[in-house]
Amino acid sequence: MTIDHTHDPALRSWVTSAEADGTDFPIQNLPFGAFRRRGSGEALRIGVAIGDQVLDLRLALERGDWSPQVRAQLAPLAVGDLNAFMALGAAARISVRVALSAALSEGSAQEGVLRGCLVPQADAEMALPCRVGDYTDFYAGIHHATAVGKLFRPDQPLLPNYKWVPIGYHGRASSLVVSGTDLRRPLGQLPPGPDGVPGYGPSRRLDYELEVGALVGPGNALGEPIPMDRAEDHLFGLVLLNDWSARDVQAWEYQPLGPFLSKSFGSTLSPWVVTLEALAPFRVPFARPDGDPPPLPYLDSPLNRAQGGIDIRLQVLLQTAAMRAQGLAPVALSRSNFRDAYWTPAQLLAHHASNGCNLRPGDLLGSGTQSGPEAGQGGSLLELSQGGQQPLALPNGETRTFLEDGDRVLLRARCELDGARPIGFGECVGTVLAAPNP
């Protein structure tokens, strides 16, 4: 049996940029993504990020020295099919991770060959990492749910089901786009004015939502729930997710069946999937605040209590068009931590399948907006501007209540705990374009 050294913080890669301070992609990370060489028009390839490079797994399989088992496990990746690899589950993921970690480590005999399989990230055009059959968006950020609830329902911010049911709804899969894709401001029905007639035009309350997305590994058959103690076996890894939202459209359309067009005009994913294995050193105990009801048994397990949480530091940054013209860097709007979510990814997944709903490899479970417990930690402008009442002052003198055309929103995530090499998620970026003519 291979011993897994892949988390050892002392492990170093022969890829020099992977040893740079502050890199998101040291050898302890090894996230998967889909790319083509910029402008090549070639079929998508699957790669692994290392420093500022991508290891092209198609070339790596062709040229590298791998065991027969690893060759078989790399095969779907080499033909650009991350979904098929996701379906293989944790054993294959760990086996490939151990092999790649060894091959990319200082002193590896494969250095010479694999050097020729690296593509600079600057030359890689990223795509969605996998086919997302279904996208579900949860509402597991209790601080967000409370803050937004106050705006929509001052008398009852948190509904009676919140602490029992991992609230979620189906999102739109077709309009998921990869980081870097510009986003047109949506048109939509706007709440009626004094004449009682709703408007139709560009949303005036365009917002972002800071979320973590969990991607499903092996699926389940329709009609067969996934028990809580096996839920993580069905998870592959995490990405960042910006669930852009048109708040005016949302307020008018969402009763009684939930958000629809206020969300479906685009949702942005970060390109690199950070695997459960890379996140292992950042797992933390998961508990509820004193006085809250315990999860129902189908959403509870000893493992989830011991280490269901994941310590991921999240950050939203904004760069307006004026800031870009002035050469100003993006400014941080808020920070929060995924460990503050009210439900863990395992609970979201077990709940999702609890009615027999079949999950498929590559399905996306959004966490809901991750706001921190303090004021100023809201994961959306709706919260930070208190429903548009309190404009945010930006360092260059501009203000914002909601997003304006040209605004660029960046989500970032880092894992940093004592005893582990820090890892990051890369960026999840999108820039707002003007709406089309109504």
Place this chain on the structure above:
Amino acid sequence: MTIDHTHDPALRSWVTSAEADGTDFPIQNLPFGAFRRRGSGEALRIGVAIGDQVLDLRLALERGDWSPQVRAQLAPLAVGDLNAFMALGAAARISVRVALSAALSEGSAQEGVLRGCLVPQADAEMALPCRVGDYTDFYAGIHHATAVGKLFRPDQPLLPNYKWVPIGYHGRASSLVVSGTDLRRPLGQLPPGPDGVPGYGPSRRLDYELEVGALVGPGNALGEPIPMDRAEDHLFGLVLLNDWSARDVQAWEYQPLGPFLSKSFGSTLSPWVVTLEALAPFRVPFARPDGDPPPLPYLDSPLNRAQGGIDIRLQVLLQTAAMRAQGLAPVALSRSNFRDAYWTPAQLLAHHASNGCNLRPGDLLGSGTQSGPEAGQGGSLLELSQGGQQPLALPNGETRTFLEDGDRVLLRARCELDGARPIGFGECVGTVLAAPNP
């Protein structure tokens, strides 16, 4: 230019069963479906229903005599890819329809060859007709919305947005199944009892919903709305849809983000897609009741007013396990008509894309439950039993408030108007199995 005789009620087919009284599939229909010969395990094929037969389009392309244009248009169908054919749009659909209609007509020189391309429907194992990338469920049945609204919100059955916004939400694509697939009763969280703690177990209020599903033809690019006067160019055809619902789960989970697990455990589609062309003789003017607001301009067009409606007679039938054991035929529970919907398929599609959301060939738009205006015309048991308060008496002495294990629900649809040959949709059937162990 070919003259289109395909709707002529005098047109007769050499397929004898297509001339039988009451057939759903005369030569004026010609719906598309996906099938394999029962037990063959072969790759799916696309066929056209004619009487009690399926014309296998793979064989028909190989052996038949077609123009080069029709050969090219049949090509995606011959390899089993209805989505690719859907993407071609109305011109290709009409061209293939005219060619198939001529070839299947009495006196066609192709009779001899095409006879060998027929598979009895009894020997065909049907599958979902196409890949459904995204499934959206609307709420366009105003009689249903009003009746259900009364049960959930007696003070305000129809919310203020209903007559302005085609209310809809994203559904679950992975759990769409074809007619004939059994359905396990779902487990789920049930509303809290007096102790305030929700239960977890088999739904006790399992229901069906009678819906019409519209399948998308050519899609649109993300960020580019579809104007109302071109909306029907993006529709392919219609199917029947049973949107099974767990009412107890729904009541507890649906605030504030809408139905989720109460719907995602399975939705049943009829296997044959009836094209817009087959439905042409059954188009009817579309108008709103006096005093209702006109649709906003982006949801209005002269064509939609002139013939946006479709006269489709809908019916729900139930056969319990006891009825099957007693040799009793299914009993009709309710009847309604799709022309009573508050929004037309074109309006649903234009609204869906109005924010720039990209629709893809094969996407499914459910109409919402189609209940009639009168009492006893509810398209769900929730309505017929008035929220479970008034059990329905069945002819064999059984009663029902909600579905019991072994119940079989059948949806049927027929178009019958003077001057046209009646057509039907075939059946949309599912049988309820016992829940898994919690």
